Amino acid sequence: MSTDPDLRRTRLVADAYRIADDVLFPAASDVDRTSSVPASHWTTIAEAGLFGIAAPVDAGGPGLDFAQVIEISEVMASGCLATAFTWLQHHGVVIALATTANQRLRDELFAATVAGRLRAGVAYAGVVPTPPRMRATRVDGGWRFDGHAPFVSGWGIVDLLQISARDVDTDDVLAAILPIQQPPDAITVKPLHLGVADATRTVSLAVTGLVVPDDRIVSRVTLDDFFANQNTGIRINGTLPLGVVRRCAALLDVGGHPHAARAVRDRTGRVRAALDAGMTDAATLIAARADGAQLAVDAAATLIAAEGGAALLRGAHPERLAREAAFTLVAASRPQLKELLVDRFSAPPAARTP
Structure with a gap:
């Protein structure tokens, strides 16, 4: 890859479009059918440098601005x-x-990790609710983790797991990074078979007496600081429904429905702007995240209506995209988002269009 910073950043964005359209999408139905992401996908993504897009320039990363990270994430989705x-x-x-x-x-x-030679996953949802699902207790030379992580993606795909827990004494949030090619006996793994995106290899983890030495702790922050930093994650997760919408709009164009595609893209622009504007206000951001999920459902429904009966065949792009839109209603969710979506979808149609 070029050493020119601007050219490097431009190439990363261009490669994301190329990989999404020429590699990932043509194989998406097979990934869905087999519940398996080909190893070649991870190799292609790593060779393009896309595992390192979040690395800051002073750490040797590409130094993408946040808008570029968002664009790449949306396109990949x-x-x-x-x-x-x-x-x-x-x-x-x-x-x-x-x-x-x-x-x-x-x-x-x-x-x-920046190069993608090691792939990583996260298990931090256990610290979000109160009381938390995952607790950390100080022991000699480290911490004992106990609790439950209900949805952890990438099991058998990732090499490392960042697992978070709340300190039983202070409520601070600790995060540890552990190798999991051979999970310790203290972790019990229960596979979960999803009706969509099953290739994420999502599992539920029960953690009992997992002793984590101090040298595996990557961070410790107050609970307030942890929640203050959540807006960035919510905004990034907002790329998932808009990625589904991007594909629906493209297929509407191909299918001879340019006016519908244009309308969907116009709504996407409004949702994207609201997500960006909500970065400094959690309530606004959650509302925009709900708009995005609602739009994904509407875009997939538009595509199915446009294509007719063939859209219902198992493995057809519209059928899969409709299930993926449903996935974005609940993936990386929050209680406030769930309540808002329930209210939105139970309201009269005129009151719920973003």
Whole structure:
């Protein structure tokens, strides 16, 4: 890859479009049917440098601005939602390693995660509810983790897992990065078979007496700071429904429905602007995230109506996209988002169009 920073950033964005349209989308139906992401997908993504898009320039990364990260994420989601969702988890670990005070852990893992030689997943939802599902207790030389992580994606795909827990004494949020090619006996894994994006290899984890040494802790923040930083993650997760919408609009164009495609894209622009505007206000951001999920459902329904009976055949793009739109209603959700969507979908149609 070129050493010119501007050219490098331009190439990353261009490669995301190329990979989404020429590699991921043509294989998306097979990924859905087999519940398996081909190893070649991960190789292609790594060779393009797309595992390192979140790495800051002062850490050797490309130094993409946030808008470029959002664009790449949205485009990748338009190619294959299962691949993109699994890949998306990786970037939180890259950011954690880039900013950690644990220099030894960074030296060990950062370069390999940026290059995609090591793939990473996350399990932080256990600290979101109160009381938390995952707790950490101080022990000699480290921490004992106990609890439950109900949905963890990438099992058997990722090499590393960033697992978060709340300190039983202070409620601070600790995050540890662990190798999981051979999970420790303290972690019990229950596979979950999803009706959509099953290729994410999502599992439920029960953690009992997992002792994590201090040298595996990547971060410790107050609970307030943890929630203050959640807007970035919510905005990134907002790329998932808009990725589905991008693909629906493209297929509407191909199918001879340009006016419908244009209307869907116009709504996408409004939702995207609202997501960006909500970065400094959690309530606005959640409302925009709901708009995006609602739009994905509407766009998939538009595509099915446009294509007719053939759209209902198992494995057809519209049928899969409709299930993927449903996935975006609940993936990486929050209680406020769930309540808002329930209210939206139960309201009269005129009151619910974003």
